[in-house]
Amino acid sequence: MDPDLSALDEYLDETDTDGYLLDADSEDSDQYYLSGFDAPDPFVTLYDGETHLLFPRSLEFGRAKREARAESVQRYVDFDHAELVDEYGSDEAVSHVLARFLDSYGVDSVAVPPRFPLKTADGLRARGVEVAADTDGVVTEIRATKTDEEVEHVRVAQRANERAMAAAEELLADATVADDGTLEHDGETLTSERVKEEIEVTLLRNGCSLDETIVACGADAADPHDRGSGPLTADEPIIVDIFPRDKTTKYHADMTRTFCKGTPSDTVREWYDLTERAMDAAFEALEPGATGEDVHDAVCDVYEDAGHPTLRSDDRTETGFIHSTGHGVGLDVHELPRLSPNGGELEPGHVVTIEPGLYDPDVGGIRIEDIAVVTEDGYENLTEYRKRLVV
Amino acid sequence: MDPDLSALDEYLDETDTDGYLLDADSEDSDQYYLSGFDAPDPFVTLYDGETHLLFPRSLEFGRAKREARAESVQRYVDFDHAELVDEYGSDEAVSHVLARFLDSYGVDSVAVPPRFPLKTADGLRARGVEVAADTDGVVTEIRATKTDEEVEHVRVAQRANERAMAAAEELLADATVADDGTLEHDGETLTSERVKEEIEVTLLRNGCSLDETIVACGADAADPHDRGSGPLTADEPIIVDIFPRDKTTKYHADMTRTFCKGTPSDTVREWYDLTERAMDAAFEALEPGATGEDVHDAVCDVYEDAGHPTLRSDDRTETGFIHSTGHGVGLDVHELPRLSPNGGELEPGHVVTIEPGLYDPDVGGIRIEDIAVVTEDGYENLTEYRKRLVV
Structure with missing residues (x-):
């Protein structure tokens, strides 16, 4: 099924936001709906008019490339994860990877659903990305x-x-x-x-x-x-x-x-x-x-x-x-x-x-x-x- | 089962934090473990040496009083929810209710798990509560x-x-x-x-x-x-x-x-x-x-x-x-x-x-x-x- 995301485009336009970001496994229905991908562990989906997926590990990579409804599928390793772990420690490295991922699409500001994980948001904010939680979750609203x-x-x-x-x-x-x-x-x-x-x-x-x-x-x-x-x-x-x-x-x-x-x-x-x-x-x-x-x-x-x-x-x-x-x-x-x-x-x-x-x-x-x-x-x-x- | 929460007490002590806060349904295992309560919709659990539960509605109230492993069980209505909705709108009212709930236990700062909902955290921060995401989730660590x-x-x-x-x-x-x-x-x-x-x-x-x-x-x-x-x-x-x-x-x-x-x-x-x-x-x-x-x-x-x-x-x-x-x-x-x-x-x-x-x-x-x-x-x-x- 190809969802109609025109309301999401409008939302990003009206709120002057570069992208919509999810960080969840596919038990989160917004994640499943937007990515078209079913995975038991959390992954990141960025929507900026196109859909981009980012996985911590290689485990889901092959299947995501085949199955996900996405323009691109990448892994932490594609954003110098190992080097960033050496430099910042494994915890902080994640926010650097995410910031580089967003930057590669020219995204400086993201809207996120109300239950978006705080640590990911704080990490991105520390890297200078604007992160705003929307009210009901615009993807949740679209799904209705x-x-x-x-x-x-x-x-x-x-x-x-x-x-x-x-x-x-x-x-x-x-x-x-x-x-x-x-x-x-x-x-x-x-x-x-x-x-x-x-x-x-x-x-x-x-x-x-x-x-x-x-x-x-x-x-x-x-x-x-x-x-x-x-x-x-x-x-x-x-x-x-x-x-x-x-x-x-x-x-x-x-x-x-x-x-x-x-x-x-x-x-x-x-x-x-x-x-x-x-x-x-x-x-x-x-x-x-x-x-x-x-x-x-x-x-x-x-x-x-x-x-x-x-x-x-x-x-x-x-x-x-x-x-x-x-x-x-x-x-x-x-x-x-x-x-x-x-x-x-x-x-x-x-x-x-x-x-x-x-x-x-x-x-x-x-x-x-x-x-x-x-x-x-x-x-x-x-x-x-x-x-x-x-x- | 009564979990051993001494590591949580130590964590709050070491980080000089008043309480540990969860906002999730009981599919979230930290929530189920800490509250001892099984509910399909999100509710709030505060641990400050004792466990306090807060429910948006009355629906789970009676059962929570009977079944939950908690010193107190309360509802939004116990914190003037209706009046706060009239004053601030239904969206912002929630953060006022939560802040009043925390304040009633003298809690000004909380630690939360990494995947704590951003909107709840931002709402509490706007009310002057300190909210810090911990690394792996101390309750998750205790559960190991x-x-x-x-x-x-x-x-x-x-x-x-x-x-x-x-x-x-x-x-x-x-x-x-x-x-x-x-x-x-x-x-x-x-x-x-x-x-x-x-x-x-x-x-x-x-x-x-x-x-x-x-x-x-x-x-x-x-x-x-x-x-x-x-x-x-x-x-x-x-x-x-x-x-x-x-x-x-x-x-x-x-x-x-x-x-x-x-x-x-x-x-x-x-x-x-x-x-x-x-x-x-x-x-x-x-x-x-x-x-x-x-x-x-x-x-x-x-x-x-x-x-x-x-x-x-x-x-x-x-x-x-x-x-x-x-x-x-x-x-x-x-x-x-x-x-x-x-x-x-x-x-x-x-x-x-x-x-x-x-x-x-x-x-x-x-x-x-x-x-x-x-x-x-x-x-x-x-x-x-x-x-x-x-x-």
Whole structure:
């Protein structure tokens, strides 16, 4: 994929900066997006209208020359690294190498993302290079708007995600309830860990990987970031939140369903219906020109009107709707745009989650999440998975 | 686990600095190690003899209070965040919140790791806080020395790794050779991807996960960081390098074997034997008081004596022994100490890989890797997996 970097050209022009600089491994999605190169150790990418890569060692050199989307690929050794180590020591030598690399392209000033490494920046400043951290990271901002090809990558990942969700739902549906209320499957206690394993193996078999999955029941589920552990129990909501990455394309998907084996309480039923309504309200607000805050407000309105606290009504609340409505999804599972307070204007090509939820340790947690792309005249939901509470 | 932070206390004392500051999510192992808290979004940890956590939002607050290894857990809202946003805008408000947080503990100067985010540092400096990036990261240095509990975590991960390696070796051993020389299994072409899937599913079933595995054959294998793809072929070396993470403890293992189905060439046999000798030489040099450079030199000696180029003999070579001898393994799969030029003194509790290898696109690649812990009187190899070339 050839990204459209015209916004980066404009940014450099407007800020009167010679280049944009990254120093990161390709787990950093800006780095992967700008360099087109996948490497486990940090390397440097300079963009000055063209893309130039610099590697500490020779190890990645050959592969970078073949695979990277770059006009040039160089190594420290190409800038007299050994001599500079003798003269300045190995630590300071790096900043001299980087300064020479920038100088070879006539670059005296660089913009960098907010999380650019301080030591590299201080080293360059000591060599007389101007280094300014930009606000959200202009490459991160560019990444928010997906090409059709990128949307397709997310869609494909969501299909794999749906197979994994189906495997989880089936395990729960097939479970029986023991006398003490815990779920059993194949004669064994059905745990959060067992369901996660099924999800993860299904994803692997479908070309995806993931570091974490959430299968959280009862009080665990009342904490949106609790991954869940131990036996699952009947009559309580079980949140299943899966956010895999396609191993080939590196794009993510994201989906949440809440299931209940047995009989949910009236409160859980009410929360589930309300969350479905909050989701509908969010989708109604989702269109180009609306802001992420508009979409978030639509969800807060539904919850607050029903008497639930939100972070908008009480910024210290630990129950109710205690997170934002959604986030961008792409190379990162959490990226721009934000569907939250201060969330900016939505544009066609933004891929976002819509994930309202309610939480209280005394009740548990409810969350439902789809993923959608903003289109010219509204949105397209990329999720094809049904919603049902009782399995 | 309670880490021994006395070296951090000494460091702050010696550098006359009030505190050590981190701003990262828990994928950053320094953050996970110091805070004892696992969270997907960045948060701030201050160590000033005690550990203090600061979260942008309320989302992680409850769980952090329960789970983190910290004397205090606070949120932006505890430092008048909303008022500061009104006064300074949301961007600048963050640095005011952080400065107030530090000030509440009487901290005017902080040391930070080399990859600390520039924007946070510049924001604090603008508020009058001294921020200095240290060289390797003192917490990263502390992490290099493992407690018995941490060594046990690595050992357990290596056992799972061995089961995955056995699954891969079995697939290769069971394969047949088609007329065109490609490997077949169960009537289908045996690909790098198929072997990786088997490895990854085995790891998942054993409580481990991983983002990447290397199963590289032929010219792919001549590039140490090529993950490999496509059909595997007979009579060529196949490098299998597996570096999983235990999902419970978060500690890694690391192991490489090189297999050949069919008849390896004389060159491949010779390289394999030489690499085993290089490995023996490295282990002979591995003991407390020796440096990482000593161990690396022992490997370079073996290869150079046999007429192969190394990066020591030619820092531009792209064939021969073109990487370092090894690296530390723990919460990160690549961490301190380094077994490479400039690798420092080895100490009991250092867990390191020993992984010599030879590479040439015309031959392929050979690499053999074990993992070991440096002990009071030498080392203990944590790997129990046999080495055999022909399967």
